[in-house]
Amino acid sequence: METLRDCPICGTTISDNAQTTCYPDGLFPGGILRVVRCSFCRISFLNPRLTLDENELFEDENDFYRISPEERDRQLVALMTMLDSLTVYAPRREKLLDIGCNRGVLLAAAQHLGWDPTGVELSSVAAAEARSTVGVPVYASLAEIPRTDRGFDLVIAWHVLEHTLDPVTFLRDAGSLLSDGGVLALQVPSFDFVEGFRERGQLGSIACSVHNFYLGEDGLTAVVNRSELKVKKLWNSADDLMLTAILATRESSTNVWRRATDALSHARHRRFA
Numbered sequence: 001m002e003t004l005r006d007c008p009i010c011g012t013t014i015s016d017n018a019q020t021t022c023y024p025d026g027l028f029p030g031g032i033l034r035v036v037r038c039s040f041c042r043i044s045f046l047n048p049r050l051t052l053d054e055n056e057l058f059e060d061e062n063d064f065y066r067i068s069p070e071e072r073d074r075q076l077v078a079l080m081t082m083l084d085s086l087t088v089y090a091p092r093r094e095k096l097l098d099i100g101c102n103r104g105v106l107l108a109a110a111q112h113l114g115w116d117p118t119g120v121e122l123s124s125v126a127a128a129e130a131r132s133t134v135g136v137p138v139y140a141s142l143a144e145i146p147r148t149d150r151g152f153d154l155v156i157a158w159h160v161l162e163h164t165l166d167p168v169t170f171l172r173d174a175g176s177l178l179s180d181g182g183v184l185a186l187q188v189p190s191f192d193f194v195e196g197f198r199e200r201g202q203l204g205s206i207a208c209s210v211h212n213f214y215l216g217e218d219g220l221t222a223v224v225n226r227s228e229l230k231v232k233k234l235w236n237s238a239d240d241l242m243l244t245a246i247l248a249t250r251e252s253s254t255n256v257w258r259r260a261t262d263a264l265s266h267a268r269h270r271r272f273a
């Protein structure tokens with residue numbers, strides 16, 4: 001475990017009287033989680049939290065995501081529907097990256113829909129299974145993905161951001177892999193509806209020791225604003241208690257500069273024509 005002295009987002013020192021809420025740990029019975037809200041950036045995070053090594057160990061050893069063939073088929077159909085709804089935001093149906101691809105069901109769904117999918121998975125056990133069942137490249141981290149001229153048209157990060165140690169760096173790294181016009185689609189359990197999770201007896205699916213960040217609409221927007229991405233569309237749903245967002249690259253200053261000089265030269269051209 002590690003205890004943070006500073007906010008992992010803005011670096012403000014965590015004061016002794018910082019707003020803290022305790023929840024029972026959804027993963028380890030009897031464990032208590034302390035969720036701290038930063039007094040400066042207002043983002044909520046777990047403190048203390050598991051280290052990256054402890055997280056990796058947990059992901060490799062747990063059977064939580066192991067599914068039966070029938071469940072896999074059911075998920076495959078549901079994920080094809082989900083992917084179809086996201087495809088409208090992508091510039092083209094070509095290269096797709098699934099971050100946190102687990103055992104590869106979404107990669108298989110993407111392949112059925114004509115995408116050329118790639119996966120990223122921290123758990124070596126799940127990654128090996130995804131590779132062998134879907135037959136596409138699956139990397140252990142974003143840094144290992146070979147850089148090509150063209151990036152990914154659709155990057156999916158479903159229930160990943162809340163697990164990261166640094167969501168801003170994660171969004172920067174994931175954003176740098178987007179193609180021109182490409183989008184990043186992500187979903188997290190919405191911290192705005194933490195009481196909804198409790199009422200449905202599902203508190204453990206948001207409050208658990210592998211979730212380092214507790215993001216509602218404001219928290220997610222604040223994290224995105226600190227990266228090079230911008231929110232294109234956002235759904236915060238009280239029905240399924242999920243926060244879903246489509247993110248795109250902010251227009252680069254080079255582009256703004258180029259458009260400004262183009263407009264200027266057109267104006268000059270008109271004047272002297």
Ligand SMILES: [Zn+2]
Binds near residue numbers: 010038
């Ligand atoms: Zn902060």
